Amino acid sequence: MRIGELAKRAGTSTRTLRYYEARGLLPARRADNGHRTYDEDDLRLLREIRTLQDFGFELEETRPFLECLRAGHPAGDSCPASLAVYRRKLAELDDLIGRLADVRDQVERQLAGAEEAAGGAAAPRCEMTP
Amino acid sequence: MRIGELAKRAGTSTRTLRYYEARGLLPARRADNGHRTYDEDDLRLLREIRTLQDFGFELEETRPFLECLRAGHPAGDSCPASLAVYRRKLAELDDLIGRLADVRDQVERQLAGAEEAAGGAAAPRCEMTP
DNA sequence: GTATGCGTTGACGCCGACGTCAAGGCAAGG
DNA sequence: CCTTGCCTTGACGTCGGCGTCAACGCATAC
Numbered sequence: 001m002r003i004g005e006l007a008k009r010a011g012t013s014t015r016t017l018r019y020y021e022a023r024g025l026l027p028a029r030r031a032d033n034g035h036r037t038y039d040e041d042d043l044r045l046l047r048e049i050r051t052l053q054d055f056g057f058e059l060e061e062t063r064p065f066l067e068c069l070r071a072g073h074p075a076g077d078s079c080p081a082s083l084a085v086y087r088r089k090l091a092e093l094d095d096l097i098g099r100l101a102d103v104r105d106q107v108e109r110q111l112a113g114a115e116e117a118a119g120g121a122a123a124p125r126c127e128m129t130p
Numbered sequence: 131m132r133i134g135e136l137a138k139r140a141g142t143s144t145r146t147l148r149y150y151e152a153r154g155l156l157p158a159r160r161a162d163n164g165h166r167t168y169d170e171d172d173l174r175l176l177r178e179i180r181t182l183q184d185f186g187f188e189l190e191e192t193r194p195f196l197e198c199l200r201a202g203h204p205a206g207d208s209c210p211a212s213l214a215v216y217r218r219k220l221a222e223l224d225d226l227i228g229r230l231a232d233v234r235d236q237v238e239r240q241l242a243g244a245e246e247a248a249g250g251a252a253a254p255r256c257e258m259t260p
Numbered sequence: 261g262t263a264t265g266c267g268t269t270g271a272c273g274c275c276g277a278c279g280t281c282a283a284g285g286c287a288a289g290g
Numbered sequence: 291c292c293t294t295g296c297c298t299t300g301a302c303g304t305c306g307g308c309g310t311c312a313a314c315g316c317a318t319a320c
Contacts, residue, residue: 003296093230145308148268163316164268
């Protein structure tokens with residue numbers, strides 16, 4: 001399988017695959033003419049990357065999962081290093097979500113206050129409009 | 131007040147102020163020698179920018195608040211355009227937080243499953259270790 | 261005079277994950 | 291022979307919000 005087919009089957013671009021190779025994430029064998037050659041295992045690895053990327057993992061964070069699969073384990077998260085990434089990500093997510101929730105509440109309060117101020121000045125009557 | 135003092139009083143950098151000016155957010159008067167000159171109102175505007183930035187607003191999103199203040203309103207969020215930004219941001223935050231929460235749960239489930247698989251294979255006994 | 265400290269503009273660097281264009285090679289089909 | 295279509299490497303562009311030089315000017319203090 002050449003790069004174009006792999007890209008199509010994984011729903012990504014050839015540029016992306018070359019980028020992954022340059023980053024050492026998904027190295028490719030070469031045919032005699034220099035063309036990159038991939039097999040079904042590469043497709044599996046690529047899908048692992050894409051799945052994790054969809055979860056918001058950085059490329060570097062997917063590396064342990066790939067190494068785990070290459071080591072012959074049934075799943076990318078069958079290795080301690082992968083679990084460590086999961087836990088780190090979980091903590092990051094909790095932290096981020098917590099901060100965003102705080103911001104959300106502050107913005108909501110600001111909005112409520114500003115709406116009240118505007119409504120109170122522009123339409124000081126009660127909202128009993130027929 | 132010159133750029134250095136304003137930067138110091140707002141806890142930012144001169145580079146940042148020049149950047150804001152280039153973006154048209156915080157234009158500066160000029161002294162005879164070409165030096166930027168700011169007053170207390172500019173400090174107020176700058177603080178408005180910084181506060182919104184801390185909330186995760188993009189620079190462009192702070193513009194309505196600045197225009198509102200420049201128009202003489204008591205607060206940056208006293209104008210409809212600012213309220214619209216608040217509402218948009220609130221919706222964005224809700225959406226983002228929701229998606230992150232989904233991801234968080236998926237990661238947690240993956241982690242739980244992988245931990246169970248690993249624990250079950252490597253230490254299949256119950257955790258009654260003395 | 262000169263060292264210090266403020267200011268000025270211009271321009272490149274950074275981060276992440278690629279997109280996009282350039283210039284070329286090689287193979288099959290008409 | 292020429293086109294089409296796949297591939298190659300290399301290199302610059304993107305986005306946001308600045309950081310970090312570079313090279314210079316002007317002013318005050320010593």
